[in-house]
Amino acid sequence: MLYSLQAGGKRIRPMLLYAVLESYDMDKTAGDSTACALEMIHTYSLIHDDLPAMDNDDFRRGKPTNHKIFGEATAILAGDALLTHAFHLISSDDRLTPEQRLENVRLLSRAAGPDGMVGGQTADMLAEDEEVTVEEMESIHNRKTGDLLAVALQMGAFIAGAEKKEQEALHRFGIHIGLAFQIKDDLLDVEGDEQLLGKPVGSDEGNHKNTYVSLLGLEKTKERLKFHTGAALSELEELSVPSHILQELAVYIAERDQ
Amino acid sequence: MLYSLQAGGKRIRPMLLYAVLESYDMDKTAGDSTACALEMIHTYSLIHDDLPAMDNDDFRRGKPTNHKIFGEATAILAGDALLTHAFHLISSDDRLTPEQRLENVRLLSRAAGPDGMVGGQTADMLAEDEEVTVEEMESIHNRKTGDLLAVALQMGAFIAGAEKKEQEALHRFGIHIGLAFQIKDDLLDVEGDEQLLGKPVGSDEGNHKNTYVSLLGLEKTKERLKFHTGAALSELEELSVPSHILQELAVYIAERDQ
Numbered sequence: 345m346l347y348s349l350q351a352g353g354k355r356i357r358p359m360l361l362y363a364v365l366e367s368y369d370m371d372k373t374a375g376d377s378t379a380c381a382l383e384m385i386h387t388y389s390l391i392h393d394d395l396p397a398m399d400n401d402d403f404r405r406g407k408p409t410n411h412k413i414f415g416e417a418t419a420i421l422a423g424d425a426l427l428t429h430a431f432h433l434i435s436s437d438d439r440l441t442p443e444q445r446l447e448n449v450r451l452l453s454r455a456a457g458p459d460g461m462v463g464g465q466t467a468d469m470l471a472e473d474e475e476v477t478v479e480e481m482e483s484i485h486n487r488k489t490g491d492l493l494a495v496a497l498q499m500g501a502f503i504a505g506a507e508k509k510e511q512e513a514l515h516r517f518g519i520h521i522g523l524a525f526q527i528k529d530d531l532l533d534v535e536g537d538e539q540l541l542g543k544p545v546g547s548d549e550g551n552h553k554n555t556y557v558s559l560l561g562l563e564k565t566k567e568r569l570k571f572h573t574g575a576a577l578s579e580l581e582e583l584s585v586p587s588h589i590l591q592e593l594a595v596y597i598a599e600r601d602q
Numbered sequence: 603m604l605y606s607l608q609a610g611g612k613r614i615r616p617m618l619l620y621a622v623l624e625s626y627d628m629d630k631t632a633g634d635s636t637a638c639a640l641e642m643i644h645t646y647s648l649i650h651d652d653l654p655a656m657d658n659d660d661f662r663r664g665k666p667t668n669h670k671i672f673g674e675a676t677a678i679l680a681g682d683a684l685l686t687h688a689f690h691l692i693s694s695d696d697r698l699t700p701e702q703r704l705e706n707v708r709l710l711s712r713a714a715g716p717d718g719m720v721g722g723q724t725a726d727m728l729a730e731d732e733e734v735t736v737e738e739m740e741s742i743h744n745r746k747t748g749d750l751l752a753v754a755l756q757m758g759a760f761i762a763g764a765e766k767k768e769q770e771a772l773h774r775f776g777i778h779i780g781l782a783f784q785i786k787d788d789l790l791d792v793e794g795d796e797q798l799l800g801k802p803v804g805s806d807e808g809n810h811k812n813t814y815v816s817l818l819g820l821e822k823t824k825e826r827l828k829f830h831t832g833a834a835l836s837e838l839e840e841l842s843v844p845s846h847i848l849q850e851l852a853v854y855i856a857e858r859d860q
Contacts, residue, residue, distance in 0.1 A: 345716065388682075389682075392678055392679075392682060395655075395678065397673070397674030397675045397678060398675050398678065415655070416655030417655045417656050417727055418724065418727075420650055420653065420655060420656065420678065421650075421720055421723055421724050421727075423682075424646075424647075424650060424681075424682075424685065424720050425715055425716040425720040425721070425724075427682065427685055427686065428685065428711055428714050428715035428716070428720060429711070429715045429716055431689045431707055431711040432708065432711035432712050432715055435704055435707045435708040435711060436708050436712075442700060442701065442704050443700065445704055446693055446700050446703055446704045446707075449689055449693045449704075449707050450690065450693040450694050453686055453687070453689040453690035453693060454690050454694075456686050457683055457686035457687045457690055458603065458683040458686070458687055462679055462682050462683040462686060463683070465679055466676065466679050466683075469675055469676075469679075
């Protein structure tokens with residue numbers, strides 16, 4: 345569990361949560377258990393995705409994948425334990441009100457479950473050797489990646505006591521940056537630097553994955569990245585608080601090189 | 603997810619929960635989401651345990667295991683989804699008070715996580731080719747099987763509003779029947795009927811597993827089964843309500859033939 349949690353990574357989900365708390369001028373330690381839970385769930389999904397039966401990846405974040413070090417059985421169990429412990433962390437955190445704990449468990453278990461991340465992962469796998477439209481692919485990405493990013497913002501807004509209208513704007517912001525994130529991932533797999541990425545490029549093509557680049561080509565993919573980044577930024581105009589940190593994160597997602 | 607949920611099984615964890623609610627003369631529908639969550643978590647653990655990287659079992663409950671039908675990747679994801687959805691079911695059940703939902707999530711995520719079931723499964727795996735004492739083996743079983751059985755009773759007691767003293771007696775009852783359950787499992791693997799069990803006998807010996815029978819022999823194993831069943835029954839004397847249903851379940855666990 346620790347090996348994969350400490351293997352680095354961009355910590356984007358915790359950053360999004362803390363960015364919301366910072367924007368609303370909240371004590372950021374109120375987000376600690378939820379931030380850790382988000383990263384545990386993200387990390388478990390990577391450990392399971394990397395397994396030989398799934399993507400069969402040997403490297404992640406520049407280091408050997410969990411099962412390459414500890415074996416498949418331990419990797420499966422480490423993922424299961426991280427997922428389960430995520431809900432224990434939130435539900436036993438007495439810095440949150442019982443209402444905040446319960447709502448965060450409810451939101452997070454939906455976003456990570458069969459209607460969210462795991463469902464998206466399954467749909468993605470089933471679509472692997474199928475022709476899909478860009479719309480079908482976006483629906484998969486929304487579940488596979490977008491829901492967990494959007495729920496990070498949504499949980500932050502709930503902890504901050506933001507108004508319903510603002511919670512919804514932050515959720516839409518999350519969906520747009522989720523798609524931007526995935527588009528950027530597809531671009532990096534074609535144009536990225538293996539050293540910076542810590543993983544080989546070109547694996548999507550090798551695995552016959554449907555990507556923005558394979559469906560739209562490079563130029564239109566870059567246009568779409570701009571569109572979603574712009575749409576995300578315009579959602580932030582709905583907020584009653586300064587949003588420069590969230591703006592910076594949206595721009596970082598579009599311009600990152602790893 | 604449905605295939606494995608509907609593949610039968612004894613439903614012991616839901617039965618224990620409902621038995622507590624029945625004993626306290628509660629509306630049993632108050633236990634539905636928690637009962638389903640318990641069975642989902644138990645089922646996910648079986649799907650993952652059966653994987654080639656773990657126990658590599660082809661049959662479970664007389665039917666092909668999940669990965670034999672759907673492939674390993676889908677089996678891993680079905681398990682992940684069942685585990686995640688268990689917490690969503692409880693946290694979004696408005697027949698329970700917010701306090702009951704939160705406490706059940708907290709108790710269940712502890713019992714199923716790294717300090718409970720998954721930790722026990724890991725310890726069991728690490729001990730497979732080691733010499734262990736009966737005490738070490740019981741500590742493994744308490745986490746691997748006992749914690750989830752005990753938490754079924756504990757959550758029932760919490761929903762029923764039972765006194766702390768009674769909650770604790772029911773928890774100890776759960777630990778004793780958990781050990782009785784495991785001892786009976788070990789006995790059935792030696793003396794059971796393959797037709798009734800729906801799985802081959804003798805697999806523990808083939809897999810070089812530490813069992814009560816391998817450590818103590820048949821006779822002392824049967825004595826220990828009697829001891830834990832008796833200890834469980836005497837805990838029920840602490841309750842302020844009639845406990846004949848729980849008594850019957852304890853006896854069933856010790857005398858079942860599947």
